[in-house]
Amino acid sequence: MIDGLGIVVSAMGFGFVYGLTARTVGHFSPVEAMAMSLIAFGGAAQFAAIGYVASGLAWPAIALLTFLLNARHALYSAALAPWFRGRSFAERAAAAHLLTDESFALAIAHFKRVGRYDAIGYWYPAIVTTLIPWNIATFAGVMLGDAIVEPSRFGIDVIFPAAMAGLMVGLLTGRREVVAAIAGAAIGVGSSLAVGPPIGIIAGGILGPGVGLLVPASRANEEAPIGTPASAGHFGMPRTPSGPGTNDPRPGQRP
Amino acid sequence: MSFELVPLAVLMFAMTYPSRAIGLLNPALERLPGRALAYLQLVGPAVLAALAAVNVMVATTDGRSAFVIGLPWLSVVACIAIVRWRQNLFLGLAAAVAIAIGGRLAGLH
Numbered sequence: 001m002i003d004g005l006g007i008v009v010s011a012m013g014f015g016f017v018y019g020l021t022a023r024t025v026g027h028f029s030p031v032e033a034m035a036m037s038l039i040a041f042g043g044a045a046q047f048a049a050i051g052y053v054a055s056g057l058a059w060p061a062i063a064l065l066t067f068l069l070n071a072r073h074a075l076y077s078a079a080l081a082p083w084f085r086g087r088s089f090a091e092r093a094a095a096a097h098l099l100t101d102e103s104f105a106l107a108i109a110h111f112k113r114v115g116r117y118d119a120i121g122y123w124y125p126a127i128v129t130t131l132i133p134w135n136i137a138t139f140a141g142v143m144l145g146d147a148i149v150e151p152s153r154f155g156i157d158v159i160f161p162a163a164m165a166g167l168m169v170g171l172l173t174g175r176r177e178v179v180a181a182i183a184g185a186a187i188g189v190g191s192s193l194a195v196g197p198p199i200g201i202i203a204g205g206i207l208g209p210g211v212g213l214l215v216p217a218s219r220a221n222e223e224a225p226i227g228t229p230a231s232a233g234h235f236g237m238p239r240t241p242s243g244p245g246t247n248d249p250r251p252g253q254r255p
Numbered sequence: 256m257s258f259e260l261v262p263l264a265v266l267m268f269a270m271t272y273p274s275r276a277i278g279l280l281n282p283a284l285e286r287l288p289g290r291a292l293a294y295l296q297l298v299g300p301a302v303l304a305a306l307a308a309v310n311v312m313v314a315t316t317d318g319r320s321a322f323v324i325g326l327p328w329l330s331v332v333a334c335i336a337i338v339r340w341r342q343n344l345f346l347g348l349a350a351a352v353a354i355a356i357g358g359r360l361a362g363l364h
Contacts, residue, residue, distance in 0.1 A: 013345050032260035040267035044303065049267065051306045059263055067270040068298045075292070077278030084279055096276035155355030158327045161310040162334035162351035168303035169338040176293070177300045184301030185308035192313040193320050200313070201305050208301025209294050217293070 007102050007125065011133040017159060018047055019141020024151040025160050026050035030142045037138040041131065043100060044167055045069045050160060055197040065205055076104040083108075083117045098126035174222035176212040184208025307331060326358040 015037065022028040022036070028050070036046045045066050052062045076099055084092050103126040110121035151157050172178050188204025311327040313320050333354055334347035341347075358364075 017348065028260060029257040031256055031258055032264070035261045035264035036267070039261075039264040040271060042267060042271050044299070045267065045271065048302060048306055049263070051310060053260065053263075055309070059266060062263065063266050063270045065302060066267045067274070068295070069302055070271040071274050071295045071298070073271065073274040074277050075295075077275055079278070081278045089280070092279040093276060096279045097272060099275040099279075152355075153359070155330070155352035155359075158311075158330040158351050158355045159348055161307040161327060161331050162348055163344070164303045164307035164310070165331045165335050166338040166344045166347045168300050168307065169335055170342075170344070171300045171303070173296075176297055180297035181300035181304035185304040188305030188309045189312045189322070192309045193322060196318075196320055197309050197313055197315060200309050201302070204305025204309070205298065205302035208305065209297035212297040212301065213290075213293060 005129075007106065007129040008133045011102070011130050012137040014043075015134040015137030016141040016144075017163060018050075019138040019143075020145040020148075020156065021047070021141075021160050021163070022050050022138075023142045023145025024148060024156050026053045028053075028142065030139070030146070033138055033142040034135065037135045040066075041097065041100070041134070042066065042070055043134075047160075047163060047167070051164070052198075052201065055201060057198040057201060061198065061202050065202065068205065073099055076101075079108060080104065080111075080122075083111045085117075087117065095122060095126070098123075098131060100126070100130055102130050173224040174220045176215045176220045176222070179215050180208045180212025183211035187211075326355060326363045329358065330354045 018037070019033055022033040023030075026049075028036070036042075036049065040046055040049075042049075048065065048069060049062060052065065057065075077096065080095075080099070084095065087095075103122070106125035106129070107122045110125075111117060114121065145151075145156075148154060148156065168181055172181065184204040184207075186204075187207050188200045190200070191203040192200030194200075311325070311331055312322060314323045315321075330351035334351040337347040337350050338344055
């Protein structure tokens, strides 16, 4: 419950910044910003979409980057699957839409604590501590953003790049991530200067990880393999509890 | 009131939902190869770094891109340092905004 309160505060703050930035940087209408928060419900991917839209990226490219950025959810989904065994198809299908870094981290820790599936243990963090605060705060942010005529005067124009950089820092769990980030930035800037920002962002996002993989696994010093509760803590909003730790079973492993 | 980006939200849902559902709806699915998992783990840092860097280092006017150095660099670097130090994004964002406001009041851009 205490962890859940932390997530509420975090989701409210981050959702508010998202709404504000979507309005002032991406020029999203309130309906568009809310549609993103309700339908896509993708946290960092939503934030990134502001940059994609602002830089004029084509929708198929946005779709590709969204898929790649959110592909980690497949691992969370696989990790939760054994706990959902026996639940109805409809319940599992609905649960999938609400699967976020935060709901995964809280739910898997709860299931392990009680040793079985517990409906409240999933739906409470998914809806009460994440979905509702995120959407309320998005609405508040986009409404306030609507009232600000000159965003740069209030320093709001730096929120987007600073938020992207801050979120990135949370993902740096080993040398490979650091190399991928540096390569992504360098390739992104270089390609942007050569052929424009839309291509630059795609190039950095797709080629950067390839450069990161050049670091041998033996030297990666990985702290939080993807799909573990520890990785959810890193992928989630900063201050998200990371769950039991990095020694938990890998996704797909039976509880 | 614009609705233009609502279909984009649906498209982003369509790109995200399968990843979220694949394990829950098809538990028998084999896990991805290790190399693919390692690649996916690196996508987040690379995309976010590219977005941040392009946003503060590249300015586009009349279809031409140019490298720029300015106050936002300082804001972003301060945010990175504070998030790394305190693990608190909001503190980092507050510092970034404060630097931007203070710098502009001092005549920097």
